[in-house]
Amino acid sequence: MIATVTLNPALDQHVEVDNLVLDDTNRWVSFKRQPGGKGINVSRVLRELGGETVAYGFIGGHAGDDIERLLKEEGVHTDFTRIKTEIRSNFIITDLKTHRQTRISAPGPRVTPGEFKKLLDRITGLKPRPQYIIFAGSVPPGVPYYIYRELIDRMKVLGIRTVLDAADMWLIEGIHARPDIIKPNVREAQTLLGVELKTEEDIICAVKTIVGMGVGIAAISRGPDGMIIADGNVILKVVPPQVEVMSTVGAGDSTVAGLVFKLSEGGSLEEASRLAVAAGTAATLTPGTELCHKEDVERLLPLVKVEKMPN
Template identity: 35%
Template sequence: MPDIVTITLNPALDVSTSADAVAPTDKVRCGAVRHDPGGGGINVARVVQTLGGRALAVFPAGGPTGAMIEDLLDGMDIPARKIPIGGVTRESFTIDERKSGLQYRFVMPGPELSPKERRACLDEIARAAEGARMAVLSGSLPPGVSPDFVQETADLATRVGARFVLDTSGEALRHVRSGAYLIKPSLRELREWLGRELRSEAEQVDGAYGLIARGVSEVMLVSLGAEGALLVTSQGYERLPAIDVPVCSAVGAGDSMVAAVCFGLVQGLDLRSAVRLGMAAGAATLMTPGTGLCRREDVERLYAQQTASATIAPLKAIPRS
């Protein structure tokens, strides 16, 4: 049984290509096309595999795109459990404009899940998570799935003894009330969740710590984009600077971060070292074009650079408001 089970409620067949320029009305002549199995949890499973671990990917899928995702995962030797659905799994389309270096990303909503299909997802998650050390729910919810599904999954993970990790947004994020080990919102998502601007670092720490104090999660890892990340626990907090790398594509960077944190924890790293491994994986994914994810050698090199010359200072005290 793999240590890490990933859950992707709204998977996608990721299609990526490039063009000299993207312009309205005119035909846009594209280069070679790449297909990848996508969606948050599936990306997490791919990165865990890249780093030398094993993750089981659980996801609903249907139609030819769903079958293609299954085939791609099989070709990558990633264990997967597909829940058949009547709808057709979505595609996501990414195009890199060579002239400007800009990237355009088109994300479809996904098929609606019926009540019976939602129940089948929960049943399969329960079976898959039995004996796992971590259960990771990552990505958006498809149409027809109540945001309460997130709390149901957290409760399920708690019952089987798996640490629950969450990386989602919007109503799904705001509906989790308890049971998470780690939640990774972006700063924008944290602002929307709390309904506050959180302009200063102290306000951001206070907002994240407030959720910990309410029992929502034990750890909050807030991604700050080009400003790095903020790790907050009940013991204190740490601001981690971004790793300076050449950026080719941002697709999957957050998923890579989550994957490497989970991989590091199951490999025996302490939380702060695991977060540094996550930062390295996120940065390494920025270096790959289109929908490609990180390379192991890049992750290991960037992680070594973070840890070789610096002593990890004690966590800073939580500012009391």
């Protein structure tokens, strides 16, 4: 089983309009609400790929009820910790004429120390113990910024493999606990290391540096160029085929799901990387906040190129 933890989930409200006019009334062509937040997305993709998963995290208010219901409809198991405040809603407006996407994100509700402790107890007491636990996304106000470091430390004691997909201070702090896997994009990796990553050589150097910091597997994703990934033994450059992109929302989350799913099945780093990139690229084929479809992942899988790089 693969557990995911989303401390800052969101109800994604996605509107499509035919030609967005500012300062005026627009009519929507379509309106969709979907469960959002990085860990939740990873669980949804794991489910799509046929994996077993439970989504943990905070949930509250009507938006929270909607997320739980929508996930249930998709067959995703959840075990959320209730908070008193309503969780955030994110708004996404896609202009069908220009294909431009405007996203408006909220910071998230304030979590009380009591609610925070409840979640901590729930996660440390997980039964049955998952094989992997994935911590993903931002941290809401009221939760200490070093939360991922603390959670990863506690999971490692229990022998659970840990994955961290977060940005900024949450990643910088969390990496001190030496998670088994991290998957920043280039921008996040630059902030983590405090250097610019302009060339392929820079990124290769970066994954090696991160592994040198005690992380088991470092994967840096690079949009249409795929991903460079390293463990202590090999460095792989993984490149997807060129595709017509509809929306890149959730591409990175699909990548994480593909990677961890294959590893949990006992796959090699090469097999897992191939599935990761196929899933990430498959997510770009779907509109709005929709994630990848299994058929697309399977179709793309043999088209992903994996090249071993010199150490």
